[in-house]
Amino acid sequence: MSARCFIGTEPVAAIPGQDRGFAYGDGLFETMRAHRGALPWWEAHWARLVRGAARLRMTLPEPAQVIAESAALLAGGDGVLKLIVSRGHGGRGYAPPAGARPTWVLSRHPQPSVAATAVKLRWCQTRLALQPALAGIKHCNRLEQVLARAEWDGAPASERDADEGLMRSTEGDVVCATSANLFVLREGRWRTPEIDRCGVAGVCRQWLLDTIEVEETVLAVDDVEAADAVFVCNAVRGILPVGRLGARVWPPHEHVAALQRRLAEAHPGFAISSTEQP
Amino acid sequence: MSARCFIGTEPVAAIPGQDRGFAYGDGLFETMRAHRGALPWWEAHWARLVRGAARLRMTLPEPAQVIAESAALLAGGDGVLKLIVSRGHGGRGYAPPAGARPTWVLSRHPQPSVAATAVKLRWCQTRLALQPALAGIKHCNRLEQVLARAEWDGAPASERDADEGLMRSTEGDVVCATSANLFVLREGRWRTPEIDRCGVAGVCRQWLLDTIEVEETVLAVDDVEAADAVFVCNAVRGILPVGRLGARVWPPHEHVAALQRRLAEAHPGFAISSTEQP
Numbered sequence: 001m002s003a004r005c006f007i008g009t010e011p012v013a014a015i016p017g018q019d020r021g022f023a024y025g026d027g028l029f030e031t032m033r034a035h036r037g038a039l040p041w042w043e044a045h046w047a048r049l050v051r052g053a054a055r056l057r058m059t060l061p062e063p064a065q066v067i068a069e070s071a072a073l074l075a076g077g078d079g080v081l082k083l084i085v086s087r088g089h090g091g092r093g094y095a096p097p098a099g100a101r102p103t104w105v106l107s108r109h110p111q112p113s114v115a116a117t118a119v120k121l122r123w124c125q126t127r128l129a130l131q132p133a134l135a136g137i138k139h140c141n142r143l144e145q146v147l148a149r150a151e152w153d154g155a156p157a158s159e160r161d162a163d164e165g166l167m168r169s170t171e172g173d174v175v176c177a178t179s180a181n182l183f184v185l186r187e188g189r190w191r192t193p194e195i196d197r198c199g200v201a202g203v204c205r206q207w208l209l210d211t212i213e214v215e216e217t218v219l220a221v222d223d224v225e226a227a228d229a230v231f232v233c234n235a236v237r238g239i240l241p242v243g244r245l246g247a248r249v250w251p252p253h254e255h256v257a258a259l260q261r262r263l264a265e266a267h268p269g270f271a272i273s274s275t276e277q278p
Numbered sequence: 279m280s281a282r283c284f285i286g287t288e289p290v291a292a293i294p295g296q297d298r299g300f301a302y303g304d305g306l307f308e309t310m311r312a313h314r315g316a317l318p319w320w321e322a323h324w325a326r327l328v329r330g331a332a333r334l335r336m337t338l339p340e341p342a343q344v345i346a347e348s349a350a351l352l353a354g355g356d357g358v359l360k361l362i363v364s365r366g367h368g369g370r371g372y373a374p375p376a377g378a379r380p381t382w383v384l385s386r387h388p389q390p391s392v393a394a395t396a397v398k399l400r401w402c403q404t405r406l407a408l409q410p411a412l413a414g415i416k417h418c419n420r421l422e423q424v425l426a427r428a429e430w431d432g433a434p435a436s437e438r439d440a441d442e443g444l445m446r447s448t449e450g451d452v453v454c455a456t457s458a459n460l461f462v463l464r465e466g467r468w469r470t471p472e473i474d475r476c477g478v479a480g481v482c483r484q485w486l487l488d489t490i491e492v493e494e495t496v497l498a499v500d501d502v503e504a505a506d507a508v509f510v511c512n513a514v515r516g517i518l519p520v521g522r523l524g525a526r527v528w529p530p531h532e533h534v535a536a537l538q539r540r541l542a543e544a545h546p547g548f549a550i551s552s553t554e555q556p
Contacts, residue, residue, distance in 0.1 A: 003295045014292035015300055017281045017383035022293055023362055024420035025303020031370065056421070057428060082370055084301055087424075092309065092360055092387045094420065094427035094456055105295035109370045129407035129476075130448055134421055141419035142302035142372060143334070143412055146365075149372035150335060170408055178372055198407075 002108050004069055006061065007088065008101030019103050021086025024094070025140040027103075028052040029084040033236050034108070035269040037076035041235055042067070044203045049085065052137035057096065058087040061104045073108045078269070080109040080236050084140065112236060118243025118252065119232065122162035123221075124148040124178065127170045128198040136201040149178045164232060166224070166245065169198050174219040180232035180240065181205035183214065184224055185255055190214040191223070203235040204263075211262065229253035238263050238270040280386050282347055284339065285366065286379030297381050299364025302372070303418040305381075306330040307362040311514050312386075313547040315354035319513055320345070322481045327363065330415035335374065336365040339382045351386045356547070358387040358514050362418065390514060396521025396530065397510065400440035401499075402426040402456065405448045406476040414479040427456045442510055444502070444523065447476050452497040458510035458518065459483035461492065462502055463533055468492040469501070481513040482541075489540065507531035516541050516548040 005012045020026035030045040039045070046063055053060045070081055088100035126148040134141065144167075152162050164177040175193050176182055181202040183192045192208070194216045195201050208214060224230060229250060230242040241256045243249065264272045283290045298304035308323040317323070324341055331338045348359055366378035404426035412419065422445075430440050442455040453471050454460055459480040461470045470486070472494045473479050486492060502508060507528060508520040519534045521527065542550045 005295045012292075014290075014294055015297070016292055017283045017362075018385060019293070019300065020424075021300045021303075022297065022305075022364065022383070023307065023418065024424055025299075025418055026421060026424050027300075029301065056425070080370065084295075086300065092358065092385070094423045095431050096424060096428050098431075105300070107296060107370070126411055127409075129409035129412075131405075131407035131422070133404055133425055134407075139421055140301065140303055141421045143304060143417055143419045144409070145372045146298075146302055146304050146374060147334070147411055150374050153373055153376075 002073060003105055004073060005103070005105045006069075007103050009062065009065060015103055015105070016089055018089055018091070019086055020088060020090040020100075021084065021103060021140060023090070025142070026056070026058075026096075027084060027086030027140040028056070028058075029082065029138055029140055031236055032081045032083070033111075033267070033269040034074050034077070034079050034081045035267075036078065037071060037074040039070060039081060040267050040269060041203050041207075044206060045235070048138060048201065048203065052139060055133070055137050056087070056139065059100065059102050060085055061102050066104070066106070069106055073106055079111050082107045082109065086140070114237070118241040118250070119163040120161055121177065121232070121242055121245040122152055122165050123246065124151055124165040124167045126151065126167065128167050128175050129170055130197040132197050135198050136195050138200050145178045168221070172221070174221060174224050175199040177232045180234040180237070182219070182224070183208065183231050183233065184219065184227035185229040185253065186223070186227050191217050191219060193217070193219045202233065204233040204238065207263070207266065208233065208259070211266070212259065229256050231256050231259070238267070280351060281383055282351060283381070283383050284347075285381050287340065287343060293381055293383070294367055296367055296369070297364055298366060298368040298378075299362065299381060299418060301368070303420070304334070304374075305336075305362060305364030305418040306334070307360065307416055307418055309514055310359045310361070311389075311545070311547040312352050312355070312357050312359045313545075314356065315349060315352040317348060317359060318545050318547060319481050319485075322484060323513070326416060326479065326481065330417060333411070333415050334365070334417065337378070337380050338363055339380050344382070344384070347384055351384055357389050360385045360387065364418070392515070396519040396528070397441040398439055399455065399510070399520055399523040400430055400443050401524065402429055402443040402445045404429065404445065406445050406453050407448055408475040410475050413476050414473050416478050423456045446499070450499070452499060452502050453477040455510045458512040458515070460497070460502070461486065461509050461511065462497065462505035463507040463531065464501070464505050469495050469497060471495070471497045480511065482511040482516060485541070485544065486511065486537070489544070490537070507534050509534050509537070516545070
């Protein structure tokens with residue numbers, strides 16, 4: 001993993017101890033699939049950052065510089081590029097300082113291995129609080145996801161058989177996986193949870209909303225368990241068919257495989273190699 | 279302001295770009311009033327950090343080293359000492375890394391000026407989400423407070439006449455100020471909001487719970503506006519009598535002044551000078 005840090009337009013060696021990202025999680029991030037040195041979904045990621053920055057009233061770095069530094073870091077290769085942007089340096093206290101220059105960190109990570117089989121899910125005990133002011137944007141207040149993800153790392157080995165966890169809101173409706181959005185199929189109709197009270201408006205989720213007919217709605221636990229097919233998705237791993245959720249098992253479903261093929265046509269990072277072909 | 283950064287026991291110049299505090303707000307903090315180089319409420323602050331670390335399942339630095347570095351930074355002086363502790367360095371992804379060494383930052387700040395008159399409050403529009411898993415502890419996911427505090431910084435000058443803002447939960451009950459707890463007096467009885475679903479278990483709040491008879495309860499907006507006296511409190515500024523909340527005005531109240539005197543006897547940092555004497 002290699003990383004570069006900046007304050008405003010200036011490269012820096014590391015992050016100052018008084019950065020508001022470190023103090024309050026006062027920032028935004030994007031995690032992007034890179035393909036041959038490029039970021040095919042850059043525009044969607046940047047658009048979400050712009051929406052987040054408007055919500056938090058913070059300044060973003062110059063996109064041209066982010067693009068140039070990303071290209072340098074990727075050096076024509078594949079992988080995952082993560083961008084974190086904080087509001088920048090601030091004194092003590094919550095009041096956002098006027099005119100702060102954003103602190104931003106670009107890091108390159110290995111491409112995750114694609115599971116040869118469908119993913120296994122578990123239910124998380126940690127719930128997502130309802131906060132419309134922060135819902136949808138990809139901000140850096142992520143302790144709920146950290147706690148949820150820790151549930152099955154800390155579990156006894158016999159219970160650790162999960163790739164991802166599904167999270168419910170504090171009201172009990174199903175929202176998302178810890179780092180992916182959720183889609184369920186029933187009687188030929190796709191549905192995905194609304195993310196207006198909690199959850200993240202995923203870039204792959206948005207590609208699906210733009211590509212197929214999907215109803216954004218409230219999903220109960222029963223709606224998931226009774227589904228004919230389920231997948232989770234994000235901008236790094238694409239569409240991941242779900243094969244199991246607790247005791248519920250789903251066989252491969254042609255509708256999910258068809259969506260994977262459409263995604264592979266739309267984004268070269270998700271091209272299906274012959275070994276991965278379902 | 280001077281600051282020192284550490285990873286585990288090692289001093290470092292700044293925070294690595296991959297620190298989980300910066301990435302996710304995955305940490306805890308304390309803000310402490312220092313008096314003549316000492317931290318009179320150190321034990322209560324440390325106890326809260328220990329509770330927070332147990333909740334987040336993260337490692338704290340060695341307290342003896344924190345105390346020694348604090349003393350060096352304070353050099354016998356007064357002021358405010360802030361300690362931020364993050365889970366430490368981590369790769370990409372929410373799963374907490376096993377065996378991470380905590381990153382911690384100590385910084386010294388000037389003592390805040392004590393308002394000569396009672397403080398003015400406003401109602402914040404930003405609500406606090408209900409999240410029992412994080413309620414009470416002083417974690418670093420503070421975007422709600424940042425958004426709330428920004429409400430009156432960004433307001434027109436004519437509306438900017440507030441020292442602090444009161445926050446309600448998403449269900450409408452009154453919880454706290456953006457950086458202080460709330461106490462209300464009615465018919466001789468003190469009450470303060472419960473902090474089991476959101477809010478922070480303040481160190482000064484706990485001193486009050488241990489010192490006087492206070493009911494922890496659910497407070498409605500009407501309960502605050504109908505109170506005979508109101509104050510907010512924290513471990514940096516002590517007890518701050520509230521003189522105004524929107525159109526509601528309170529004259530000074532002997533019960534609040536009496537509590538200020540008790541606090542001044544209990545904690546030398548809050549000693550009342552002759553010029554501040556109510």
